[in-house]
Structure formats: structure tokens, C-alpha cells
Amino acid sequence: MPQFGVVSVEVDQNHVATVEVQTPPHNFFSLSMLGSLADAFEAVEADTDARCIVLGSQGKNFCAGAALDDKDPKLTSERVDADADGPPRHIYDEAVRLFAANTPVVAAVQGASVGGGLGLACMADFRVGGPGTRMTANFARLGFHQGFGLTVTLPAIVGQQHALDLLYTGKRIKGTEAAELGLLDRLADQDDDIRLVATEWATEIAGSAPLAVASIRETMRGHLPAAIRAATDREREEQDRLRNTADWKEGVAAMGQRRQPAFEGR
Numbered sequence: 398m399p400q401f402g403v404v405s406v407e408v409d410q411n412h413v414a415t416v417e418v419q420t421p422p423h424n425f426f427s428l429s430m431l432g433s434l435a436d437a438f439e440a441v442e443a444d445t446d447a448r449c450i451v452l453g454s455q456g457k458n459f460c461a462g463a464a465l466d467d468k469d470p471k472l473t474s475e476r477v478d479a480d481a482d483g484p485p486r487h488i489y490d491e492a493v494r495l496f497a498a499n500t501p502v503v504a505a506v507q508g509a510s511v512g513g514g515l516g517l518a519c520m521a522d523f524r525v526g527g528p529g530t531r532m533t534a535n536f537a538r539l540g541f542h543q544g545f546g547l548t549v550t551l552p553a554i555v556g557q558q559h560a561l562d563l564l565y566t567g568k569r570i571k572g573t574e575a576a577e578l579g580l581l582d583r584l585a586d587q588d589d590d591i592r593l594v595a596t597e598w599a600t601e602i603a604g605s606a607p608l609a610v611a612s613i614r615e616t617m618r619g620h621l622p623a624a625i626r627a628a629t630d631r632e633r634e635e636q637d638r639l640r641n642t643a644d645w646k647e648g649v650a651a652m653g654q655r656r657q658p659a660f661e662g663r
Contacts, residue, residue: 419455529572604654
């Protein structure tokens with residue numbers, strides 16, 4: 398398959414498509430990156446030889462969230478190219494496209510999965526990590542509302558109470574704890590084996606009858622695109638509102654300066 402922007406696709410003899418984000422070391426998400434990823438997913442969807450996707454990324458971290466600028470505290474990932482053809486696009490438009498793909502996805506989550514990067518990992522059917530995997534829904538520590546459909550996916554994966562804990566505190570959890578919560582479905586013994594374990598699992602899924610898997614997945618996950626669209630509409634509205642607060646500016650500044658934020662509730 399061709400390259401899709403910063404995303405590569407390779408389909409092996411076992412009907413497994415490896416879709417890799419190639420913006421190391423941190424693979425910050427952006428409109429263009431997510432658009433490339435959605436294009437790649439749709440191309441895999443059209444390839445009758447591909448039956449399961451391994452979603453991975455190059456470098457140290459799976460996805461360290463959005464790139465933030467403490468001098469201009471905006472989500473840089475939301476900026477839309479003014480010269481782009483067609484109507485303006487938002488990152489959550491691309492998120493809905495990812496959820497709309499019908500091919501099962503196993504995410505290979507190495508290093509950090511932060512904020513929207515956690516949302517990207519939770520888009521997948523399954524997640525594989527290792528001892529060095531770190532996951533956080535750090536939105537509240539930035540004075541912000543969660544996004545990327547985590548409103549829907551996180552409670553479904555870890556349960557309502559654990560989801561509230563992760564969202565309210567913004568705490569970071571390591572691979573072992575993430576596996577105990579169910580946020581990681583399988584834990585590789587070594588970080589270097591994460592992609593291997595994910596590929597082996599995807600190969601097992603691809604060995605099942607593809608029409609049956611597609612039917613089962615539609616029954617179990619077919620509601621997600623509409624649910625994610627509704628959730629991201631709410632998430633985006635609240636993010637736009639909170640981005641105008643002093644707490645948001647303080648959260649971004651504190652993160653850039655590697656200190657504890659001093660929120661004032663305004």
C-alpha cells in the first residue's frame with residue numbers, strides 16, 4: 398500500500414495490516430496525523446486481504462497527546478490549514494472516521510499514551526503494553542475537559558468508577574496497573590515485545606472467519622461512531638469554553654515548567 402502522509406501501511410501474508418504513525422519520538426497527534434491515520438484505515442478497509450490492524454508508532458512514545466505551547470496556550474492540533482480544500486476539519490471529525498472503520502484493531506502501546514493519545518489507544522478494540530507503558534487522562538491537570546471520545550470509551554473499558562478516578566485526578570499509571578484495571582488487555586514481559594505480542598494477537602483474530610468477525614464486531618461496536626460523534630460534540634464545546642479560563646493557561650504553563658499547577662477556579 399502507498400504511504401498516507403506520516404502513516405505507513407503494510408499487509409502481511411497472515412492478513413494483518415500494520416498501520417504505523419511515523420512522527421517519532423513522541424508522535425504528537427495533529428489534524429494532519431489523524432487525517433492520515435483515518436485515510437490509512439479506510440484503505441485497509443477497502444483491501445479485502447486485510448482482516449485485522451495492528452496500530453503502532455515509531456519512537457519512544459505511542460502518542461504523547463497534543464503539542465502545547467505555554468506562550469500561546471491553544472491546542473495546536475486543532476489548527477486547520479486555511480488553504481485546505483473543502484470545509485474546515487477538526488481533529489474530532491477524524492476521530493469519528495477512525496471509529497467508523499470496520500476492521501478490528503489491536504494497539505501496540507509503547508511508552509507514553511497521554512490525553513488524546515490515550516483516546517487514540519482506546520479507539521482500538523484491544524491494547525497491548527509493557528512494563529514501561531504509561532497512560533494518563535491528564536486533562537483536569539491542564540484545566541481542561543477530556544476529548545477524543547474518552548467520555549464513551551474509557552468507562553466501557555475500565556468501568557465508570559475507575560474512569561472517574563482517572564479523569565478527575567489525571568494521574569499517570571504504569572503498564573502493570575493499567576493491565577490490572579483492564580486499560581491494557583495484554584502485558585508483554587518486555588517493552589521490546591509489545592509489537593510482537595500485538596501482531597500475534599491480530600494474527601489470531603485474522604485466522605477467524607472474516608464475515609463472522611465483521612458481523613460480531615458490528616453487533617458489539619456498531620453503535621460507536623454515532624456515540625463518539627455525540628460525545629465529541631459535547632467534549633469540543635466544553636474544551637472551547639475552558640480554554641478561555643485562567644486555569645487552562647495555568648495548567649499549560651505548569652506543564653511546560655514541570656511544576657505543580659496552582660488552580661484558582663476561574
